[in-house]
Amino acid sequence: MSEIIVALEKVSYKYPRSLxxxxxxxxxxxxxxxxxxxxxxxxAGKTTLCLTMNAVVPQFYGGRFFGHVFVAGLDTLxxxxxxxxxxxxxxxxxxxxQLIATSVENEIAFALENLLVPREEILKRIPxxxxxxxxxxxxxxxxxxxxGGQKQRLAIAAALAVQPDLLVLDEPTSQLDxxxxxxxxxxxxxxNKELGMTIIMSSHAAEEMAEYCDRVAxxxxxxxxxxxxxxxxxxxxxxxxxxxxxxPQVASTFxxxxxxxxxxxxxxxxxxxxxxxxxxxxxxxxxxxxxxxRQARVHTSEPVLSIKDLKHVYPDxxxxxxxxxxxxxxxxxxxxxxxxxxxxxxxxxHFLNLLKxxxxxxxxxxxxxxxxxxxxxxxxxxxxxxxxxNQIFNATVGEEVAFALKALKYPPEEVESRTLEGLAAMGLSxxxxxxxxxxxxxxxxxxxxxxxxxxxxxxxxxxxxxxGQDYRGAKYILEISRQLHEMGKTIVVITHHLYLxxxxxxxxxxxxxxxxxxxxxxxxxxxxxxxxxxxxxxPPQAVLLAQELGNLTNQxxxxxxxxxxxxxxxxxxxxxxxx
Amino acid sequence: MSMLKFQTVERDSFFTxxxxxxxxxxxxxxxxxxxxxxxxxxxxxxxxxxxxxALVVGVKFSYIRLVIxxxxxxxxxxxxxxGFFNIDQVKALTGxxxxxxxFTFPESWWLIGGGMMxxxxxxxxxxxxxxTLSLTLVIPLGxxxxxxxxxxxxxxxxxxxxxxxxxxxxxxxxxxVLFQEIGxxxxxxxxxxxxxxxxxPAQRVKVYAKVAVPLILGAMVKSQQLxxxxxxxxxxxxxxxxxxxxxxxxxxxxLLIAFFVLLLIVATILYFAYGIGKFGGPI
Numbered sequence: 001m002s003e004i005i006v007a008l009e010k011v012s013y014k015y016p017r018s019l020x021x022x023x024x025x026x027x028x029x030x031x032x033x034x035x036x037x038x039x040x041x042x043x044a045g046k047t048t049l050c051l052t053m054n055a056v057v058p059q060f061y062g063g064r065f066f067g068h069v070f071v072a073g074l075d076t077l078x079x080x081x082x083x084x085x086x087x088x089x090x091x092x093x094x095x096x097x098q099l100i101a102t103s104v105e106n107e108i109a110f111a112l113e114n115l116l117v118p119r120e121e122i123l124k125r126i127p128x129x130x131x132x133x134x135x136x137x138x139x140x141x142x143x144x145x146x147x148g149g150q151k152q153r154l155a156i157a158a159a160l161a162v163q164p165d166l167l168v169l170d171e172p173t174s175q176l177d178x179x180x181x182x183x184x185x186x187x188x189x190x191x192n193k194e195l196g197m198t199i200i201m202s203s204h205a206a207e208e209m210a211e212y213c214d215r216v217a218x219x220x221x222x223x224x225x226x227x228x229x230x231x232x233x234x235x236x237x238x239x240x241x242x243x244x245x246x247x248p249q250v251a252s253t254f255x256x257x258x259x260x261x262x263x264x265x266x267x268x269x270x271x272x273x274x275x276x277x278x279x280x281x282x283x284x285x286x287x288x289x290x291x292x293x294r295q296a297r298v299h300t301s302e303p304v305l306s307i308k309d310l311k312h313v314y315p316d317x318x319x320x321x322x323x324x325x326x327x328x329x330x331x332x333x334x335x336x337x338x339x340x341x342x343x344x345x346x347x348x349x350h351f352l353n354l355l356k357x358x359x360x361x362x363x364x365x366x367x368x369x370x371x372x373x374x375x376x377x378x379x380x381x382x383x384x385x386x387x388x389x390n391q392i393f394n395a396t397v398g399e400e401v402a403f404a405l406k407a408l409k410y411p412p413e414e415v416e417s418r419t420l421e422g423l424a425a426m427g428l429s430x431x432x433x434x435x436x437x438x439x440x441x442x443x444x445x446x447x448x449x450x451x452x453x454x455x456x457x458x459x460x461x462x463x464x465x466x467x468g469q470d471y472r473g474a475k476y477i478l479e480i481s482r483q484l485h486e487m488g489k490t491i492v493v494i495t496h497h498l499y500l501x502x503x504x505x506x507x508x509x510x511x512x513x514x515x516x517x518x519x520x521x522x523x524x525x526x527x528x529x530x531x532x533x534x535x536x537x538x539p540p541q542a543v544l545l546a547q548e549l550g551n552l553t554n555q556x557x558x559x560x561x562x563x564x565x566x567x568x569x570x571x572x573x574x575x576x577x578x579x
Numbered sequence: 580m581s582m583l584k585f586q587t588v589e590r591d592s593f594f595t596x597x598x599x600x601x602x603x604x605x606x607x608x609x610x611x612x613x614x615x616x617x618x619x620x621x622x623x624x625x626x627x628x629x630x631x632x633a634l635v636v637g638v639k640f641s642y643i644r645l646v647i648x649x650x651x652x653x654x655x656x657x658x659x660x661x662g663f664f665n666i667d668q669v670k671a672l673t674g675x676x677x678x679x680x681x682f683t684f685p686e687s688w689w690l691i692g693g694g695m696m697x698x699x700x701x702x703x704x705x706x707x708x709x710x711t712l713s714l715t716l717v718i719p720l721g722x723x724x725x726x727x728x729x730x731x732x733x734x735x736x737x738x739x740x741x742x743x744x745x746x747x748x749x750x751x752x753x754x755x756v757l758f759q760e761i762g763x764x765x766x767x768x769x770x771x772x773x774x775x776x777x778x779x780p781a782q783r784v785k786v787y788a789k790v791a792v793p794l795i796l797g798a799m800v801k802s803q804q805l806x807x808x809x810x811x812x813x814x815x816x817x818x819x820x821x822x823x824x825x826x827x828x829x830x831x832x833x834l835l836i837a838f839f840v841l842l843l844i845v846a847t848i849l850y851f852a853y854g855i856g857k858f859g860g861p862i
Contacts, residue, residue, distance in 0.1 A: 051807070060810050085813035097804040100812075102727045102752050109823035111812035122823050144755045158812070352770060375774035383770040389796065391767040393789040404772040407786075437796065455772050 004070075005166055005198050006030040006053060011067035013048060013057060022048045024222040026067070030200065032165075035192045037209045037230070038202035040219030041244040042470045046202040049219065050170045053200065054088040055081045072165045086115055089159025093171040093468070095151035099143040099158075104135065107143060107154055108161045115162065122161075129161035132195070133187050147340065149180025153187055160191070166198035167191065173205055174468050177340045177496050179536045181205065185212060204470050207248045207541060210234045210269040218243065235267035244472035249499060249541035249563050250274035256567030257281060271541055275548055281570060287553045289560070290568040296506035296521040302366075303327035304458050304490050305351060305381075309360035312346055320346040322514045323360065330458065333481075333491045335501050335522065338511030339536050344494050347511065348461060351492075353377045365458070375408070382452030382460040386467055388445040389437070397439070398423070398432040401451045422454035425487070426480075442476040449480060459490040466497045478504055498526065499540040502561035510535065523559035542566050590637030595724045598828050599733025601835035602721040608839040612846050613713040617672070617858035619702045622709035629713055633720045646715055654708045661704030662696040669699045673859040703858060727751055732826040741818040760797060764790050 006029065013023040022045045030036050038046050051057040055076035058065035069076040072087050092098045101107040108129050112122045130136050133153040143151060152172050159167055169188065173181040185208050191197040192212075203209050209216060209230065216233040218226040220243050226233055234240070237255040240247045247255070247269075254267045254277060264281050268274045305328040312321040321343050328334055338344050349355040350362045353369045362369045364380055385391055394400040401422045405415040423429045426446040431439065436447045445465070452460060462481055466474035474497065482504055485491045495501065501522070508525035510518040512535040518525055526532075526543050533539075546560035549569065560566050609629070616622055630643060661669075662681070669678060678697035686692045722730070727748060734744040765787070769775055773786055846856065854860035 054811055056807055056810050060807065081810050082813040082815060085811060088811075090808075090811040092804065092808060094801075094804060096756050097801050098808045100749060100752055100805065100808065102748060106728055106823065110814075113820045113822055114813040114815065116819070116821050119821055119823060119825070122821065126823075143752070354766065354769075373774060373776050374769045375772050375776070378770050378772035383767075385763070385767045385770075390764045390793045391771060393768070393792040407773050407778075451771060 003032040004029050005032040005034075005072055006200070007068075007070040008052070009068045009070070011052060011065075011069060013052070013066070014064045015048075015061060016063045018063075020222070022222050023052070026224045028217060028224060028227065030166075030198065032198055033192070033196045035189070035199045035212055035214045036201070037213035037216040038200065038219060039204070039206075039209065039216055039233070039245060040202075040225075041472060043221075044219040044243075045222040046219055047170050050090070050168045050200065050202060052076065053166070053168050054084045054090055055079070056090075082114070085111060086162060087165045089156075089162055089164040089167045091152065091155045091159055091167065091169040091172050093174045095148050095155065095175060098155050099151055102142060103139070104130070104141050104143065104146075104154055105139040108158045111158060111162050125161045125163075129157040132160055132191060133157040147180060148176045149183035152176065152180065152184045156184070156187060156191075160197075166200060169199065169201040169203075171202055171204065173203060173208075178538055179339055181208070182536070182538075188212070204246070206234065206246050207250075207271075210248045210251070211271075218245075231266065231269050231273075234269035237267070244470065246471040246499075250545060252563035253542060253545055253566050254281075256563055257570050260567065260570065260572070262570055262572045271544065274541070274545060278545060278548055279552060282549065282552050284572065286571045286573045287549065287555060287557075287569050288571065289558050290565060293558055293560070293565060296523070297331075299329040299332050299506075301330040303363075304330050304365065306363040306366075307347075307350070307360070308363075310347070310350060310357050310362060311359045312350065312355060313358045320514050321350075324514075324516045325360075326509065326516060326519055328459070328490060328492065330490055331485075331488060333485050333504060333506045334493070335505035335508045336492060336494045336511060337496070337498065337508060337537055338517075341513075342511040342535065343514040344511050345463075346514075348463065348492070348494065351377075351381055351459075351461065352383060378404075378457075379408075379455045380457050380459065382449070382455065382457040384445065384448055384452065384460065384462045384465060386464040388441070388448045391448045391451075392436045392444060395435060396433050397428055397436050397447050397450075400436050400447050401428075401454050404451060405454055418454040418456070422450035422452075425453050426450040442473055445477055446480065449484070453484075457489070459492060460484055461492045461494070463494050464496070465493065466495050466500055474500055496537075498532075498537065499542075502526070502540070510537070523561060526561055527559040592636050592724075593831070594632075594636040595726075597724075597835065598826055598832045599721075599725050599730045600737050600826070600828060601832045601839070602725060603733065603737055604836045604839045606717050606721045608843045609717045610714055611843065612856075613710050613717075615846075615850065616710070616856040617703070617706050618856050618860055618862055619706040619709065619858075620862055621856055622706050622713065626709040626712045626716070629716045629720060633716055636720070636724050638719050638723050642719065643716065647712070650711065650715065653711070657707045657711075658701060658704040659696075661707060662700040663694055665700050665703060666697070669697065669703050669858075672703070672857075673699055675699065699859075706858065728824040729826065732822050732824045735818065735822070736826045741820070742816045745814075745816065757798075761790060761794060764793050 008026050008028040011023055011026040012021050014021045038049060040046050048057055052069045053071055059081050071084060076084060099107055101110050105126050108126050109122050112125065126139065133156050135150060135153055135157060143154065146154060173184050176184065188199055188201065189212050192199045213230050215227060216230050217224060218233055234247055234251050237247050237252060250271055251267050251269045254264050258264050258267065262281060262285060264277060268277045308325050310321055310324045313319050324347060336344050346355060350357060353372060353374050356370060364372065364377060369377060392400060394403050398419060402415050402419045405418055423432055426449055428446055428450055436444055439447065465477045478500060481491050481493060493505065505522050508520060508522050509516060510525060510531065517535065518528055518531060526539055527547065529539050529547065542563045543561060546557060546566050550557045557569065613622065613625065633643060634640060666678065670676065678699050681696045681698050681701055683695040684691045684693060731744045731748050735741050768786060775783060778786065849855035850857065855862050
């Protein structure tokens, strides 16, 4: 039996000013060399659990702590955090706040200097740590010069340089784009496989966690609801959904197939197994596509937004857009996808007149945006920032909604009537006198949207609304976008989370290196797998499985997008395939 | 990137290779002399020497121009207040009972009628301008020409508490992040439909003041995250730690320290023995 590196014995914990326990009676052991996943919805206690490993909980926070946490045999209550920092490397979710030095090499050296490691030894460890995360040659760079993925890899390198017994990563990919996320997962996996480093990672990235973890713990409301191998945890679809967690799509697909009475054996949770199971199930089924597949509406209305040959060159000479042309029509739901640096933000900033075209034209409602001010445009195009808190600055919800109307000198009666309409549309009438920041995060986004709605815009842009959100939070905000779409608004969403969008979007704009690589209905775009992968976007597993199914059956299946659509293609024929 | 580069000059020179300690001495000595001297001519010569030195070692002309532009309203105010109103002090310093008029406003003018700008008050204002310019520009001369790492270690070696050195370094690290955040918040406000372009300066200030709400809230969240990160990296603020970067003084560093100490001694002797540097003194 391998060595136990972490042992939690009946651990319960309550923060100093909280009413409830955040961790409740947790018993858990983690073996040396394991890649251990921690999953659970927001508020389940994942971060707190991670912080018990290096004694930040309870030594730094205080509060009431019961039980014991042993790390490499040391009781974390008996040793100072500074000593445990030698044993436990920690990486957090925000790439910005966890890098504190002014150069890459200083970042790696910082903890070592605090731990009194001699200079000569620090000089030896820096190149090793950077090599382990493939950041050689960046020693003198300022952290702000690194991409999001590189910043997280630097945080990992800084943790590794201490030569810890285990590495704890708390949602390290939640703020990253797909490339950054892949970089971090690949790095962590390599450390685990090549160097035998024990990894404890919390993450909402279900597909990757199922792929890489040896075991997974499911936390629910501070309790350890289940611990097991990924195939044991991620195959419990109902349990995951009950905990507002998103199962890997391959697991959802086979779960749904099973629900129709088709024996699938176990539920696979990784793509490789999914492909194998697909073949087995296909052999005992008749495959034909569902009849009621939702097709994207074709919009023939007048364009709300029209862009022609748009080029943009930044003052430093960077060519961010190279001749982009497209129309967005009234009532459309458009998804803009692409890597960081693909030109999405630059494009959207032209919609809002925050940037002026170097050449080409941008028209809103037939008028050149160059002839409109930002505030005039804001009345036609609403913008919901990634962090809605940045758009909130008034003392009550009502004042927040009325704020811009008053600034624009609308008559008091109109301010009142529009405010009431905006509040009612977002279901906020009963919290009008509440401070916006006293509301939950999802409702704060509603406040911003109510304020935008009061301006009666034709189009609303959601800028990465799902980044940093758990499944429940992401669905909540996307349901608001659906509600607005049903109200007749034109919706534009920018996101990296392709798997969340099939139920909402109709049309996809794929951006890459400043060009519009593809402009197509969502089914066409999601099935352009090679094109998506060429720009480092990962199509949802359901799309990949649908393509495999098409190849297996030599059928030209419609372009399926979701586990539900895919599962509905399977029709059990007890004695094998029927013609 | 410009936000990052302002911290250090790009040119490698004798000055950039110096230890931070002689630069600290330089900053201290020049500040003391600038503070004590009241001779407009000497102050002007010193300010020009500092500007030339700064340009030679690579501080961008655009930065110096920006400092001067930002300070210009203040300089005009200095000239006016000293020229018109600093009568008693200037009389005492020069020993004159009547000051030399430069020009006088006609008596008939409302409020300012009869006001006289004196030559002595004007030159005292010139002294004050170059004094502030020297005090302002000696900082980039010392700071911009030193790598942040060397600066931190130099500060610690100069017995400045490590906590202060760390705060200085963390400020430089988070300066770009903070500016980025302010930009994002102002952009978000404009996108709420606020017609900034149609607002008068007072209304704009009122709107910009509201940036503080999300900024402070964001900063509070970030500072708590930062505390946890620091704890995880065994930070305690204790000066008992090792340093990746070394701070070793070479012969040129000692020579520079000796030069500035000597300069201070000479300036003091000249000031008190011969009145050189005094307002109305020989130079």
